[in-house]
Amino acid sequence: MSKSLFCGCDVASDNNTIWLMLDDGSQPVKLFSVDNNQPGAEILVERVYSIAKEHCVSDILIGTEATSMYDWHLLEYLAESKLALEFNFKLYRFNAKWIKNFKKSLTPRGKTDPIDSFAIAERLRMGRLPKEYVPDIKYQPLRKLTRFRFHLMQQIAREKDFFLANLFLKASAYSQIKPFGSTFSATSLSIINDFFSVDELAAMPIEELTEFILEKGKAHFSKPDEIVDNLKRVARESYRLKPELAPTVNLILASTFNNIRCYKEQVKLVDSAITENLKAFKHTLESISGIGPVYAAGILAEIGDVHRFQDDSALAQFTGLTWPKHQSGKFQAEETRMSHTGNQYLRYYLVEAANSVKRCDATYKAFYEKKYKEATKHHHKRALVLTARKLVRLVWTLLTKQVLYQPGYCSFEDLSKIG
Template sequence: MSPSLFVGIDVSHKHNVVCALDDQAQQVKKMASFPNNLPGTEQLEQWIVEKMHIAQAENLIVGTEATSFYDFHVMEHLAQSPLLAHLPPSLFRFNAKMIRDFKKALRAPHVKNDYRDAFAIAMRLRVGDLPAAFRPQLEHLPLQRLTRFRAHTAKSLAREKNYFLSQLFLKFSAYTQIKPFSDPFGATSQAILAEYLSTDELMAMPIEDLLEFIIKKGRNRFPDPQEVVEKLKKVARESYRIRPALAQSVHLVLTLSYKNIRTLTSTIKELDEAIAKELEGFTTTLKTIPGIGPVYAAGILAEIGNIDYFPGHPKLAKYAGLTWTEHQSGDFRAEETRIIKAANAYLRYYLVEAANLVRLHDPTFRAFYQRKHQETLKHKHKRALVLTARKLVRVIFAMEKNGTIYRPRA
């Protein structure tokens, strides 16, 4: 078997600490540290070449921890290095939890420093059973930046809306219970919240004036504005009263929070347009699945990259984190198992969100979701939705692998 050099790189914002081991787990000279910038990475590249000659190695295996973007430029540089092109190097990115657990099996597990981490990464490379190799996907990267930022913004919007509703309970505690408007974030609803500082002000408003206000702000689109007025009066009667000083503070918080919501909503709209435009440069049939539009198709495509990297849909499901742990001993087998966490969180997000839409538009997926929903008494919706996403993975894998469109079952 050809001799190999195992290089572990512990990355950080400022420095990259590197350790090289041979086949016998012996360090090839001592470790080194390089600045995490272009000149430093070029020095690291030359350092690796020198260690290859010293160890007389023919194979180069390099690993890092997937720590934000700190290892991105290093891995991209090594993958395209002309000095290493004759090998070429095998590159791997480890989940940080995997390295942390592996260090517990090494001597002095309580020691934590950059040099120790680089050594642990190199040792983990030598053990084998490695994750999928790192492959630069330059063509998908611009799309991935957009879709990941959209996922981040969508979560921020959901968080801001939840915060708004919690503050709304202080101002009008019965507002979300009685629900005078179907959408508390709609234009007319927000006009009411901005116009009236407290429940007493809303209570004192004459019904005729309030009715005129609702018709004007709603652009005469409410089928029964009188019913809306009655519900608003009921909100005013049944809500808790708060002190005027607190009412002013809560009113300002709600006003500013709603500005954040509008900004985030506008950002998502702008991102959707940019994503749809970027997706035009790719060939995909995912949009033929009912319920999946350009945004979710782009999010899934950007995270999968080249489908040929996955030998089958189980590997793709594992990469997305749609696989469950197993707990079995002797005759015992646990009925409840947890979904794995070491996975691509963005791919799982887009698959689950897409599955939630597909089940609403496709009869086959709707029936599957309903069947899984009825199978258990716990976590009915979440469990059924994740299982539906797992079913969607099989469909997506087959479509992308064969280049076919979606054909629903008769």
């Protein structure tokens, strides 16, 4: 019978805390730490190697928590070490939430116990493990780009929220009336930045304000008089900001706008790099109307090898687009919430892609509208994530079968027969 050695690594930016455990739960050595650098990784390999030889171990399982990027170098190094060559060697990268919940089931061992490295080792020993961590240099460059784009889009969203909060101070009725439809259109931002206060806006003659709007909007507005009326209404209905605060608020708005503009320029550069990197991959995701190279890359980079997933349900579980049932005895909750676990990047790109596809594809548009009507609250959000779940099925099929999407095939079963 094979013997196993389980290694739990609690990874931090400066050091890694190691707990080794045998099949019976005993410790072959006491808890120890190594630096989180290459010399530290070399020490870890040598210690694990010597202990494995001493105890005649055939299987070595090493687990870490997915904590930012702190475990990335360690896992990549271990995957190519002599441990992988001489033993049945497996690496696992646990979702931190799994370990946190697993620790609650363990008997408290002291003020700070059970420590994370012990919990990881014990979790490895218990079995029913997630998919093995396998280094994949093929998808990593593209994945870094798409995740960086996600980061930029989050920054833009934060800056816009901050901008709107300060805009309320300058012109409280602006976001309520929305004279230009979009607060962040070029002409709208010119009005916000060029006028010192709502009093200045109110005092400006209608003819001059109309001329200003036509100039900034390059005469594209069909009803400039209506926009002027709305702007005058904004000036009438807004709270008056104290003069002492006006320069500060204007500076904040101008600086925040510059941040947004800078981030958008960065997004354009990243989108170009993503499109170029995507050319190295054979896929059919762009055959779906509404999915361009950026969304296709985001989905493809996070999925990696689609054959890791037995079916679309496994992919949905990986994504976090699942709705666990809540029941006890004969009781079953009528309302179920989305799990919000899994790969947040893949979930983001699938939801964004679904939002685009529903505007371009009749089948998905009808599905979205049906779910929108069925929802009792949060209509758009619920309908959109359900549409994204439907899209998961299509994505899994296209990548598995390597076929083009044909809108006439509405069901998964029909699409699976293509090719």
